[in-house]
Amino acid sequence: MALPRSTEDVATLLRMCNDAGIPVVPQGGLTGLVGGAMPSADCVVINLSRLAPAPKINRDARIAEVGAGTVLETLQQAAADAGLVFPVEFGARGSCEIGGMIATNAGGVHVLRYGMMRDQVLGLEAVLADGTVVTSMNPLKKNNTGYDLRQIFIGSEGTLGIITRAHLRLVPIEPARAVALLRVPDTAAAHRLLDMLKTSVPVNAFEVMWPSYYAYACETTGTEPIAAGEGVLLLVEITGPDEAALQEALLTALVPWMENGVIEDAVLSQSEAQAQALWDIREANEALSTKYRNIIGFDVSLPRAQMQAFHDECIDALARLAPGSQMMCFGHLGDGNLHLAVILDGAPDADATTLKSRILTAAGARSGAISAEHGIGTDKLAWLHLSRSPEEIGMMRRIKTALDPKNILNPGKLLPPVSSAT
Numbered sequence: 001m002a003l004p005r006s007t008e009d010v011a012t013l014l015r016m017c018n019d020a021g022i023p024v025v026p027q028g029g030l031t032g033l034v035g036g037a038m039p040s041a042d043c044v045v046i047n048l049s050r051l052a053p054a055p056k057i058n059r060d061a062r063i064a065e066v067g068a069g070t071v072l073e074t075l076q077q078a079a080a081d082a083g084l085v086f087p088v089e090f091g092a093r094g095s096c097e098i099g100g101m102i103a104t105n106a107g108g109v110h111v112l113r114y115g116m117m118r119d120q121v122l123g124l125e126a127v128l129a130d131g132t133v134v135t136s137m138n139p140l141k142k143n144n145t146g147y148d149l150r151q152i153f154i155g156s157e158g159t160l161g162i163i164t165r166a167h168l169r170l171v172p173i174e175p176a177r178a179v180a181l182l183r184v185p186d187t188a189a190a191h192r193l194l195d196m197l198k199t200s201v202p203v204n205a206f207e208v209m210w211p212s213y214y215a216y217a218c219e220t221t222g223t224e225p226i227a228a229g230e231g232v233l234l235l236v237e238i239t240g241p242d243e244a245a246l247q248e249a250l251l252t253a254l255v256p257w258m259e260n261g262v263i264e265d266a267v268l269s270q271s272e273a274q275a276q277a278l279w280d281i282r283e284a285n286e287a288l289s290t291k292y293r294n295i296i297g298f299d300v301s302l303p304r305a306q307m308q309a310f311h312d313e314c315i316d317a318l319a320r321l322a323p324g325s326q327m328m329c330f331g332h333l334g335d336g337n338l339h340l341a342v343i344l345d346g347a348p349d350a351d352a353t354t355l356k357s358r359i360l361t362a363a364g365a366r367s368g369a370i371s372a373e374h375g376i377g378t379d380k381l382a383w384l385h386l387s388r389s390p391e392e393i394g395m396m397r398r399i400k401t402a403l404d405p406k407n408i409l410n411p412g413k414l415l416p417p418v419s420s421a422t
Contacts, residue, residue, distance in 0.1 A: 015131030028100030068099025
């Protein structure tokens with residue numbers, strides 16, 4: 001393992017490895033879920049954790065300059081100290097690193113309002129396989145001077161270059177929030193509610209939990225704000241300058257839907273502590289791996305009209321293929337991203353590959369994406385063709401060959417072998 005302290009160190013390492021034909025696997029905070037940073041026996045691991053100088057915050061321009069090894073929570077605190085916010089947010093904030101977040105185009109709970117990592121990157125610096133340093137750190141919002149080179153590296157999972165620095169967008173801080181937990185009959189009702197809310201209040205997050213996940217989360221957190229019942233549970237967050245005004249605005253927007261019965265039950269936060277307690281329920285997925293031993297996780301994106309049917313199809317498939325299994329479903333309903341946790345503790349003989357293929361095929365057949373925010377890594381290589389055409393995969397290969405002709409950068413990740421899916 002190499003632990004570079006500078007872009008120049010990374011360039012030297014890559015130049016040496018490229019000359020010798022030695023594979024390289026970049027690593028950040030190791031919070032990925034698809035095997036994208038998994039090393040092989042014959043590789044050099046380049047861990048970027050030491051590329052973490054103190055973030056430079058330009059308050060007037062609302063820009064942060066950070067190293068690839070900067071931990072998300074460190075950036076969030078530096079931005080907050082300047083009265084600003086870095087808007088990407090998820091549970092791994094204390095260990096995930098910016099370089100990995102860019103390389104995987106990370107998402108999180110605020111994509112609905114602010115977009116994914118791709119939308120936050122104003123400029124970046126990366127090192128190519130041969131040690132060439134490509135610096136595209138000009139943070140201008142309007143820069144129409146040829147190819148947008150930063151976009152080549154965002155979401156490339158370390159297969160085209162190693163990201164070392166970035167300029168990131170910051171937004172003004174909104175010190176208060178109001179959170180509501182709601183129960184509605186189905187996802188169709190949830191989307192109608194979301195469409196209404198977006199016209200009246202600043203929606204930061206719009207999360208969904210099916211009853212099985214909600215029951216687990218309530219047990220894990222020791223609280224049950226509302227009864228699960230049928231249908232789906234929604235977590236809605238809005239932010240702004242004044243908590244009382246936000247609570248009133250959210251209640252005003254929701255009351256007609258309560259009166260007409262679309263919202264079957266609801267609880268609204270009356271303090272920041274209550275808001276966080278409601279979020280703790282949604283984020284209880286972080287503890288799934290400590291309660292269950294045999295879990296397959298899925299991260300898919302679907303057209304809104306297909307979400308409930310996809311959920312029901314997966315339940316039926318699991319009942320046939322893995323009797324005794326459980327499925328917990330939750331996710332970011334506002335941007336179409338669902339997470340499934342298939343628990344096989346009660347079905348130890350179930351074939352994981354068969355289950356994975358069945359569920360990912362169901363997503364692809366409904367015009368969905370087999371990865372919404374986690375990436376491909378090694379975990380989804382065999383199913384990339386469900387979301388990308390042969391022509392698209394062929395173009396990806398040509399880009400890879402042009403930038404990394406010796407195939408030393410994270411080989412075996414993102415792109416399937418030529419002999420399999422094309």
